[in-house]
Amino acid sequence: MAPKVIVVLTSYGHIEASNKPTGWYLPELAHPYDVLSSKGVEIVVASPAGGAAPLDPASVEAFKSDASSTAFLESKKAVWENTQKISSFHGKSGDYAALFYPGGHGPMFDLPRDADSIALIKEFVAAGKPVAAVCHGPAAFTGVTLDSGKHLLAGKEVTGFTNVEEDQAKMSEFMPFMLEDRMKAVGGDFKKAAEPWAEFVLVQDGGKFITGQNPASAKAVGEAIAKSIGV
Known part of the structure; x- marks a missing residue:
């Protein structure tokens, strides 16, 4: 049977402070999806609200x-327009090989405090299953x-997405917090590429915990997930 990976997308689609649409970031799902699907992995997509997850x-x-x-x-389009509620996956970690959070600015607003997401991450960690995230996706881990x-x-x-990258993207003033600062504040040993926007991926806990810095890191995160689940 083909292994299955749960991808969690944001349900947050509009930043009030900037009056601009937001959501999840296209290559951060597309690139890992290509890597994993080419290896026979089935991708199942969830979001806090279910239904269509907003694409930035x-x-x-x-x-x-x-x-x-x-x-x-x-x-x-069916991948992100028909997501299932995160809560529907509780108690089912045994059916899935890994859990993955793409970025985009949307995750900064809903996932850090989403009780269903937090419960799902804890379940996968307790089960010894890989959890991964890229760019702003690691915001989901901060809570x-x-x-x-x-x-x-x-x-x-x-x-994760660095302070310098956020500043260069001219989005710092609109964020509820700076991801790099928050990851450090909760005890993470934050590392980053030598230059902003360069590919950078960290694999910890024997492949069970994977983080990528930015959009350029998305494919490599997908490859790290594939390696971790043995495909």
């Missing part, structure tokens, strides 16, 4: 010359305290 239109524009992203946009009382990120080498 800025990512469509920014990656209009990226073949993987444009092909995904044209042929895979997770394990049953032991230890924060999920405490003592781990982690990465």
Whole structure:
């Protein structure tokens, strides 16, 4: 039977402070999807609200010359327009090989405090299943305290969208917090590429915890997930 991976997308589609649409970021799902689906992995998509998960239109524009992203946009709309509620996956970690959070600015607003997402992450960690995230996706980890009382990120080498990258994207003023700062504040040992926007992926806990810095890191995160689940 083909292994199955749960992908969790944001349900947050509009930043009031900037009066701009937001959501999940196209290549951060498209690139890992290509990697995993090419290896026979089935992708199952969830979101806090269920239904259509908002795609950030800025990512469509920014990656209009990226073949993987444009092909995904044209042929895979059902993937993100028919998501299941995160809560529907509780108690089912045994049926899935891994859990993955793409980024986009949307996840910064809903996933850090989403009780269903936190419960699902804790379940996968307790089951010894890989959890992964890229760019702003690791925001979902910042609200997770394990049953032991230890924060999920405490003592781990982690990465995510950096302060410098957020500043260069001119989005810092609209964020509820700076991801790099928050990941450090909860005990993560934050690492980053030598230059902004360069590919950078960290694999911890023997492949069970994977983080990528930015859109350029999405494919490599997909490859790290594939390696971790043995496909």
